[in-house]
Amino acid sequence: MAPNYSKFLTRNNAIAGCAALSASIIFLAYRQQKKLKVNRKKLKKDVEEELKYLISEKKEPRTKVQVDRKLFIQLGQLFRIVVPGWASTESSMFFLIAGSLIARSLCDLWMINHGTKIESAIISMDKQLFYKRLLKFLMTLPVIALVNNLLKYSIGDLKIRLRTNLTRRLYEDYLKNYTYYRISNLDNRISNPDQLLTTDIDKFCEAVTDLYCNTAKPMLDIGIYVYKLSTSMGGSTPALMLSYLFVSGLVLTHLRKPTARLTAEEQKLEGEFRHINSRLITHSEEVAFYNGNLREKATLLASYNKLKHHLVKFLGFKVIMGIVDNLVAKYFASIVGFWAVSLPFISGKISKGSHGERSRLYYTYGRMLLKLAEAIGRLVLAGRDLTRLAGFTARVTQLRTVLSELNDGKYQRTMVAGAEHLKPNGGKLIFKNNLIKFEKVPLVTPNGDILVPELTFEITSGMNVLVCGPNGAGKSSLFRILGELWPIFGGELTKPPRGKLFYIPQKPYMTLGCLRDQLTYPHSGSEAARRGATDEILISHLQRVQLGYLLEREGGLDAIADWLDVLSGGEKQRIAMARLFYHKPQFAILDECTSAVSVDVEGSMYRYCREVGITLLTVSHRKSLWQHHEYVLQLDGRGSFSFKPIENETEQFGS
Numbered sequence: 001m002a003p004n005y006s007k008f009l010t011r012n013n014a015i016a017g018c019a020a021l022s023a024s025i026i027f028l029a030y031r032q033q034k035k036l037k038v039n040r041k042k043l044k045k046d047v048e049e050e051l052k053y054l055i056s057e058k059k060e061p062r063t064k065v066q067v068d069r070k071l072f073i074q075l076g077q078l079f080r081i082v083v084p085g086w087a088s089t090e091s092s093m094f095f096l097i098a099g100s101l102i103a104r105s106l107c108d109l110w111m112i113n114h115g116t117k118i119e120s121a122i123i124s125m126d127k128q129l130f131y132k133r134l135l136k137f138l139m140t141l142p143v144i145a146l147v148n149n150l151l152k153y154s155i156g157d158l159k160i161r162l163r164t165n166l167t168r169r170l171y172e173d174y175l176k177n178y179t180y181y182r183i184s185n186l187d188n189r190i191s192n193p194d195q196l197l198t199t200d201i202d203k204f205c206e207a208v209t210d211l212y213c214n215t216a217k218p219m220l221d222i223g224i225y226v227y228k229l230s231t232s233m234g235g236s237t238p239a240l241m242l243s244y245l246f247v248s249g250l251v252l253t254h255l256r257k258p259t260a261r262l263t264a265e266e267q268k269l270e271g272e273f274r275h276i277n278s279r280l281i282t283h284s285e286e287v288a289f290y291n292g293n294l295r296e297k298a299t300l301l302a303s304y305n306k307l308k309h310h311l312v313k314f315l316g317f318k319v320i321m322g323i324v325d326n327l328v329a330k331y332f333a334s335i336v337g338f339w340a341v342s343l344p345f346i347s348g349k350i351s352k353g354s355h356g357e358r359s360r361l362y363y364t365y366g367r368m369l370l371k372l373a374e375a376i377g378r379l380v381l382a383g384r385d386l387t388r389l390a391g392f393t394a395r396v397t398q399l400r401t402v403l404s405e406l407n408d409g410k411y412q413r414t415m416v417a418g419a420e421h422l423k424p425n426g427g428k429l430i431f432k433n434n435l436i437k438f439e440k441v442p443l444v445t446p447n448g449d450i451l452v453p454e455l456t457f458e459i460t461s462g463m464n465v466l467v468c469g470p471n472g473a474g475k476s477s478l479f480r481i482l483g484e485l486w487p488i489f490g491g492e493l494t495k496p497p498r499g500k501l502f503y504i505p506q507k508p509y510m511t512l513g514c515l516r517d518q519l520t521y522p523h524s525g526s527e528a529a530r531r532g533a534t535d536e537i538l539i540s541h542l543q544r545v546q547l548g549y550l551l552e553r554e555g556g557l558d559a560i561a562d563w564l565d566v567l568s569g570g571e572k573q574r575i576a577m578a579r580l581f582y583h584k585p586q587f588a589i590l591d592e593c594t595s596a597v598s599v600d601v602e603g604s605m606y607r608y609c610r611e612v613g614i615t616l617l618t619v620s621h622r623k624s625l626w627q628h629h630e631y632v633l634q635l636d637g638r639g640s641f642s643f644k645p646i647e648n649e650t651e652q653f654g655s
């Protein structure tokens, strides 16, 4: 007999079953969710680990960035750059803005007054008066629009002028004495000078103009109302308001302290993110050949996440500060305003007169006091702009300091252990034509790593020298010292002035411009013409390096192209040789710069250099080049060196 289940199918049991089923579904869903959460957490942790690996997380000492005496000193220094003097156009623009702000206040007042008059004409049903007032309103509107936009124009123009002055001054320092090289190759205080020179300068100038506009008008209002109120009501009521301004200003400035540091940090992270983006653009070909898309995406996102994390933290801080700002600068200021208005009434100072008279007095003084409270609130809020400005001021000042120290030959860098005693620029530099002489000059990297303790040799014009040695022995470092890019840590170096020594790297630089500019770089086409380089001479140099076909292919010396992309590696090297023929220096350093050029072309280039008297210092692993040199400087990579004439048996050294 079949079991009878119907007795279990009661309503209660059905409910209990459904409940149990739902509970198990919820439990399973919860477990799944938890598992997902754990997985997500693990993934996040893995990504964070990866980020640490991709972007070095050096703990930097926290620099103090806040509104204090130091800020005002720094601002004063920057101000002397952006506003050259009282009689300058920049200071006139400051006055023009002040004038426009006053004019705008008057326009606002007129609009309110006239609007009320139009309304009263409507209420009193006076058609004639209504049309008359409306017409007057219409005719005045263009003036108001003009005033509003004059203010906008003067603010915008001032910002551009400030930025121009600051940019010009910083570029003067940045492009003096190879500072642009040293800032990223010797010093390690600033990692993104590009961000500082573009965005930070712009934001600094914007913060200056914002601060000026947001303080000038409230200060003007405060001056007017304090004067009016103290002449009519006595000094105690405005004094109360001013005390509130002072105390609330102090409290808010203290609470806002982190803003300056957070702003500076934000700019730094923006710079880092931008730098990683431009790295990918610069090396896109190499990355594409490696198919490194995923890896580069991880690096980019890592940098972005770091920035995002900071932005979210900063946003939270801004919101909390916004609440405090609203309370202190808006609402509490109005409460203090009401209290100040009430004082002369409640204390009985104004008890004479009818109710109507007291009402009139209240409206006159009360409104003024509330306006004063509003202006005080706005001034207190402008403190926010000041803390933001503190962040940008700190960044721009740091850039100025680093640039000026680098120009003086000082740099800051983590030195290798035991190198702390080494003094950059401890050696002596002497300029003399047709001679390169190292006398006990140590070969030291910028972080104090000693490659050769003492180098001594002498090269005179006409003595071609081959420089050999294993990888990392210091061949390029020797030229960096010779080219004055790296400091001399000791001894005495005699060399021709910088312009008479030419350096050609393995990947020569191509400038923006036409083909002629490539041949005469860093001279411009017109400068080259002034120096007597006719097109015929330049074309003969091109033909000497067997690049005559470029004239046909690209459309002559005036053809403009992105030469870094258009030319092959060997073509770039040959352009660099033609450039050397144009400049005809006393000495030329060729750092593996003919590696992509065929041996026969290379031979004719060397012969031409000898013909025109260019003495060559060559780094090369090619045996074919030995015949063009008389001496060999051999670095062994373990700190020793030898300098001797090339003889047949010298070949056994190889490189």
Ligand SMILES: Nc1ncnc2c1ncn2[C@@H]1O[C@H](COP(=O)(O)OP(=O)(O)OP(=O)(O)O)[C@@H](O)[C@H]1O
Binding pocket: 185, 186, 445, 446, 447, 449, 451, 469, 470, 471, 472, 473, 474, 475, 476, 477, 478
């Ligand atoms: N800017 C720098 N800061 C610190 N150390 C550096 C710097 N540039 C190079 N070095 C180090 O100095 C050493 C010598 O480098 P250098 O470029 O002079 O070698 P090289 O002899 O030209 O080698 P290669 O044949 O590989 O080109 C290397 O160990 C290198 O890591």
